Amino acid sequence: MKPLEGITVVELSTYIAAPSCGRILATQGARVIKVESPRGDVERTFGPTLFAPATDEENPIYDTLNGGKEALMLDLKKPRDMEIFHEILAKADVFLSNNRPQALKKMGLDYDSLESRYPGLIYAVLLGYGEKGPKTNYPGFDAIAMFATGGFIQDMMVDSDQAYPVYLPMGFGDLICGTILSGAIGTALYAREKSGKGDYVSLSLYGAAMWLFSVMSTGTQFGYQWPRGRYQGGPMGVPYKTKDNRWILPVVNEYERYWKDFCLAVGAEEIMEDPRFCTKQATFDPKNREDCIRYFETCFAGKNADEILPKLVDADIIASELGHFKDNHSSEQALVNGYMSPITYPNGDAVTLAVPPVKMGCMDMPAAQQARPIGADNEAIFKEFGIDV
Structure with missing residues (x-):
C-alpha cells in the first residue's frame, strides 16, 4: 500500500x-x-x-x-x-x-x-x-x-x-x-x-x-564576495580541462588530508611539499592560489580524463567529469x-x-x-x- x-x-x-x-x-x-x-x-x-x-x-x-x-x-x-x-x-x-x-x-x-x-x-x-x-x-x-x-x-x-x-x-x-x-x-x-x-x-x-x-550568501555579511574569478577558487575545487578536451571537477574540503593523494593522482609530485601550496592557509594568498591552480592546469592538460579520474576515485577524492543534460536520459x-x-x-x-x-x-x-x-x-x-x- x-x-x-x-x-x-x-x-x-x-x-x-x-x-x-x-x-x-x-x-x-x-x-x-x-x-x-x-x-x-x-x-x-x-x-x-x-x-x-x-x-x-x-x-x-x-x-x-x-x-x-x-x-x-x-x-x-x-x-x-x-x-x-x-x-x-x-x-x-x-x-x-x-x-x-x-x-x-x-x-x-x-x-x-x-x-x-x-x-x-x-x-x-x-x-x-x-x-x-x-x-x-x-x-x-x-x-x-x-x-x-x-x-x-x-x-x-x-x-x-x-x-x-x-x-x-x-x-x-x-x-x-x-x-x-x-x-x-x-x-x-x-x-x-x-x-x-x-x-x-x-x-x-x-x-x-x-x-x-544561504550557504553561499551568509559569508557576504562578513566580506566574502561573489562572483568569483577562475583563480579565486580553491586549487582542489575548480574544474580542469584534460588532454582529450573533457572537464574534471574535484571538490576537496579537507585540504591537508587529501593534498598529497591529489598531487599523486594528477601527477603533481613536484609541488607536493611546496609550502606555498601544501596547506589551505597558504593558498589564502591570492598569488599562491593562482600559481597552484595554473600548475594543476598543466597536469590535467597533459593527461586524458580516463587516466586521472580512476586515480582520484581510488584515493577517495570526490570528483566527477562534467556531464551534459543529454547524458542523463541514457545514464x-x-x-x-x-x-x-x-x-x-x-x-x-x-x-x-x-x-x-x-x-x-x-x-x-x-x-x-x-x-x-x-x-x-x-x-x-x-x-x-x-x-x-
Missing part, C-alpha cells in the same frame, strides 16, 4: 512548480485531480521550446510533471462550473494551487474563504514572493523569483572582463519547490491525524531561494536506480523520463506515465461525485 492512498488532492495549477508537487503526491498514492480551464495548462504547449513534441499523443515534458493525474476541465468563470469545483473540493483532503493571492481571492478560493467551509482541508499554495511585502502579487518563474532575484544568475558566473551572467535555468528551481511543498503537505496531513484540523501551507520561489542559497546510474523511466508512446517513440527520485520500502519506484488529455476524466468524475451537468 502506498503511503498516500485514500488522500484526494484537487490541483488548480499551471507551469511546473505546483504541478511537480502534484506529480510527487500522485506517485506516493494520492488521487490527484488536475483542474484545467478549457484552454488547458500552458505547460502543455511548452515542449517545442526545447525541440520536444507537445501533442495529446506525445508530450514528454508535460508528462514528466503530470503523469498519473486525472484531468478535469472546468471554466471557473462560469457559476455552475465553480459549484462543481466546490462539490469536488468538499470531498478532498488537499487543495493545491500556484495562482497569485489576488486571483484566488477574486475567485473566492483564498484560505480565509475556504477554512471555515472545509475545516479539514490542507490548503497548499505555491507563491512567487510570499504573502507579504511589495512583491506579493508579482508573477514569478523560478528563473526570476529564485535565480535572478536571489543572486544565482549573476554571482555564479566566472568573473572576468568578458563574462556574462549564467544562462537562465529552466524549471529546476520549480522542481525543488514542488519537492519541498510535497513534504510540507505530508507533514500537514500527519498533523491532521492528531488534531483533526486542516492547515495552511505555503512556499514561495523567493523564500526557497533564500534558503537554498546507467540513473536507469539502474529508477531515476529515469522508459516509456513508449502510441506513435512508437521510445524515450526515458525523469521520475520523483525518492525510494520507499513500501512502494516501487514510480514509472513514467502519460498525462491525460484536457477534460479526459470529466464524465467519470461527474458520475462518481453525483454531479449533474
